[in-house]
Amino acid sequence: MARKLLTLVIAAVLVATVLPSTAAGHQSRVRGIPGTAELSPDAKTAAWQRLQFGLFIHWGIYSELGGVWQGKPVTKGYSEQIRMWANIPEADYRTVANGLRADRFDPAAICALAKQAGMRYVVITSKHHDGFAMFGTATTDYDIVDATAYGKDPVKLLADECRRQGLGFGVYFSLVDWHQGHAFDGDNNNPVPASMEPVIEGQLRELMSGYGEISEVWFDMSSPTRAQSEKFAGIVRRLQPKAAVNSRIWNNTGDFRTLGDNEIPAVALDGTWQTPASIYHETWGYRSWQKREDLPGKIRDLVVGLAGVRARGGNYLLNIGPRGDGSVVEFETDVLRGIGDWQRRHPGAVLGASATKFGGQPWGEATVNGKDLYLHVTHWPATGELRLPGLATDVVRVDEDGAGRLDWQRDGDDLVVRLPALPRDTVLPVVKVRLAGELRIIPRNTVTADRVWQLDSTDFEQGYSYADNGSYPTTRRTVVRQTANLVAGRPQVAYATFHGQAEKDSRYRVSLGGVARVVTGAALTSRAIGPFVVLPRQVTPLTITKAAPAHQGEPLGLRLDSAVVAR
Template structure:
């Protein structure tokens, strides 16, 4: 409780009131504090595009027009879908929340939308609202649920003027943008009133029409009024806009731009999240075999924590509703690691030493966790920190290590047999 109160005071001091009057509720601030502690979530990209096995952008990359694309929907019949299996898989991996695509760029709603028949209930043979089942399973097993929603829509006729994508969809050369904004807000109202507590809305697609009048103030106020605790984030690849509650980075750690999406984005004062895939694509891709190893993903989780960020790890379920075995196996391996070492990331903040080539630091109270990810020498120099080091030990085993404080930092003698660990964690306490 003390941490939440202190964080609340800090957040209230950092809020930008110049561009828009937005004062987060106490429930929202409490949710932000939870978000900072959570560290690890499951991203799910799932839609009728999975039937084609070519990822979620297939309508655009294959230049499929709307009339042809609509023929895919009747083939989507995920009879093997089991919401509880998904939730338990995530929980076993050490994940604290799930973010799922409710509508991607193809405009197809993966829930029972009353404002449109372009949805899972009206166009598929399955005719079940998967969000209802997933929300119930998350509540049962104490995982929070976020909804991804694409502001970009290749299917809706009023998404006009056209953006930079979706030009092969065959939509008429006219439309009413105000009608589309109303449509989007009505769908968001459905999502925020029919599925219990929603932890947040994860927006995507703003980048398709950067100069458009998105009326974000109107949309963000709607969300915060319907669910005051809900966190709003947007994958617009920019510094957060007024009314947003967390900042996200696509395929990048905060402050980096290896994925090429974060060039215009500066780190703000809000909670952070980085999203990455388990292979190459987000949606199910039959030929995508670029699987990331257990080591790569665990180290990415650790690096994210060292950057004071959450890690949202994506899976693209198959059209039958199952998660492919390669992903389940790796998530199980990650879960074995989080059960043993999760204490060094959950509930922590970035440590006193900025991320280094060798690894990162996290901190909880007076304890600093030094995560050594790449190091071959038995002598390790921990850069100098403000407070004197009084003890160094191996995390978990509590084996004390020899160390010496110097003017450049603390030289620590590492056990040779642990140098090839995925993450060699030292527990350093300071006076």
């Protein structure tokens, strides 16, 4: 009884300090939750998230071939893997390497182009599946310094130029290596034999030691053991403690999850993640016979991809494939410039903006930058009306960004904006909403009750992530969080009772109203959890996560059928 009384006293104090003012203007009758998606609590990973948008470069011996072998286009597979798809003998492939001059590789121009596009970092292929190192290495003479007419280290040149121009720098590194002994495998799912480990370790130490500060290390493919994943990632972390490691080191040992090629998630994801995208989905390496058409449509598609990924909290890494001589394809240059032009027309809408908790809307996506809420309208409503549900913050004004003011009104907690018949920006129009304060929202699954909340599974929002069992084919989407949002008419102490099935020996964190309780799975589904404080006239999230997950994608392991929150 004393504990409950103390909790009520605390609740009363909190009520006095957090209830919203209703003195002027529109105010939601309910105070919403913060609407900005948080960055990772880990400083290194949060710094990587702030990079937001980067340039990926696939360049190697395969670029010299341009997707053609013996005079014929190789139409199967990505062109950077042409040696496998065309079954090219290594002796013939080495002959191609001997002729690589790369005399038009211009790091300064590449970095300037990346900055013009609004990118903040550059990642280049240091070694792809063919095993040919595009950097100087003592582990083999199968590298650009020793085996080509170029004779320089382009990775070093690019790393130095990135620093001069204020860009982050990263390297792609394939764990598949046909030169070191991996057999051709259409899925690139080869295990890493022990005999290959010294070369991998040696090359990683070289890359992590001789190229200045590294922002990102992008491993790719193969199916290493957990011990190998930890060993290779450990080299990076010892030598480059600020570098973020992607999930294709496998066995859930990376710092962020790399999604599938060109994948934009259908649902918002918890944790840190990245979409790797290519200007042409058909290939990453240069393809001489690639169709390059509809420049405005290509710019629009990629701007929509960028806005969608950023609105959902991911980083966007967009690829170009230079020719064998190192020159950037003119069409790709024009695409990057077009993306940059759009960003300059809408400063703050993507770069520097944060993801929001609105989720995808029928008309598009939303980002926020301070008190400016940006609505990226991918589908211009034919009705002339754009509706944003659940906005709990006062609105000062609304503009079509770059084109002037728009009429708007409130419909409960919805913002309704009147749009012209056609937008000014034909790439991706943006509606800019100036807010009176911090962004707060009323989630769609908010449940209001006075004393007792009877919740079923549909009242809970799932938080999603990804996990793998050591390879690309084993990657799967996981549920890592369950959240219901409660609103009360009066302050009260409450207990939560859950019905369903949990991993009985796992430890779960149940959070409600700023208070967290850690219980076993057995206790979670067998007894009331609490006490908690539910404050009046504000959304109070009830959230279940693993108390100490092994990695951000570890499955919650909870089937939740229903729940009751009551005194």
